Amino acid sequence: MKKWMQFLVLISSITSTSALLASGGIDGGGGNTMTSVTNAKWKAECSSCHMLYQPGLLPERSWNKMMSGLDKHFGENASLDAATRDEITHFLVTNSAEKSTNRRSNRINQSIPANATPLRISETRYFMSKHDEVSPSTFQRKSIGSAANCIACHKSAEKGDFSESQIRIPR
Ligand code: HEC
Ligand code: HEC
Structure with missing residues (x-):
């Protein structure tokens, strides 16, 4: 292979790996x-x-319940027009915990009793078992606010990455 061709192959394999990541x-x-x-x-x-x-x-079932009660969403009115609500509901239920092959999603789902429909991730048994070493006063710090504010400690939470290397508890 010519030098410039090797270079092209190298570049394209780097790009596809980072796209995958x-x-x-x-x-x-x-x-x-x-x-x-x-x-x-x-x-x-x-x-x-x-x-x-x-x-x-x-x-x-949690997403369905939440999306059908947006006018009373944790004390807030988060209502949407019907078309937007339906599109978001479809997106949420299509990708919900029990449909995922991901280990964490499956464990969250398995930790919820069949007769329960929690609206809070932070109230699932899975969440509680993973955070039993975090004290309530830590969750209440000004820089955090509540257990619901995952991203205060899990920097990549919005991408679904809760790995230990991404955790930093703010003071
Ligand atoms: C008008 C403000 C507002 C909007 C818009 C809003 N939310 Fe919320 N949401 C809240 C509040 C307030 C809480 C409670 C936060 C807390 O306890 O710290 C909450 C909590 C949640 C929780 C529970 C988190 C946990 O594990 O404790 C989920 C899940 C959630 N919202 C999903 C949604 C979805 C999906 C949408 C879009 C359809 C949405 N929210 C739009 C205000 C809002
Ligand atoms: C006060 C900071 C803080 C907040 C807020 C927080 N976490 Fe965590 N989380 C931690 C710590 C600390 C651990 C334990 C890591 C360990 O076991 O070493 C953890 C562990 C986890 C794990 C397991 C990670 C593993 O590798 O086993 C998951 C999943 C997780 N958290 C999800 C969430 C979600 C979802 C939210 C929001 C609803 C949230 N966390 C909110 C600090 C936090």
């Missing part, structure tokens, strides 16, 4: 990083008050 492709299946999915309406409407919660964090 950025999309969560390598670890998106059975691995630890949730398959990172996105939808423009979801991004626009569900990130104005808090971080974006990946669909793989809750089962379908």
Whole structure:
């Protein structure tokens, strides 16, 4: 192979590897990083008050219940027009925890009793077992606010990456 051709091959393999990493492709299946999915309406409407919660964090029945009660969403009115609501609901339920092959999504789902429909990830048994060493006063720090603010400690939370190397608890 000519030198310049080797260079081209090298460049294209680097680009495809980083594209795969950025999309969560390598670890998106059975691995630890949730398959990172996105939808423009979801991004626009569900990130104005808090971080974006990946669909793989809750089962379908939770998203359905949440999306049908947006006028009373944790004390806020987060209502949407019907078309936008339906599109976002479809996006959330298509990618929900029980449909994922990802290990973390599956564990979240398995930790929820069949007769329960939690609206909070932070109230699932999986969440509680993973955070039993974080004290309530830490969650209440000004820099954090509540357990719902995943991104305060998990820098890549919006991409579904909760790996230990991405955790930094602010003071
Ligand atoms: C008008 C503001 C507002 C909008 C818009 C909004 N939310 Fe929320 N949401 C809240 C508040 C307030 C909480 C409670 C946060 C807390 O406890 O710290 C919350 C909590 C949540 C939680 C629970 C987090 C946890 O595990 O404790 C989820 C999931 C959620 N919202 C999803 C959504 C989705 C999906 C949308 C878009 C359809 C959305 N939110 C739009 C205000 C909003
Ligand atoms: C106060 C900081 C803080 C907040 C807020 C927080 N976490 Fe965590 N999280 C941690 C710590 C610390 C661990 C434990 C890491 C360990 O076991 O070494 C952890 C562990 C995890 C793990 C398991 C990681 C692993 O490798 O086993 C997941 C998944 C996770 N958190 C998801 C969430 C989600 C989802 C939210 C928001 C609903 C959230 N966390 C909010 C600090 C936080």
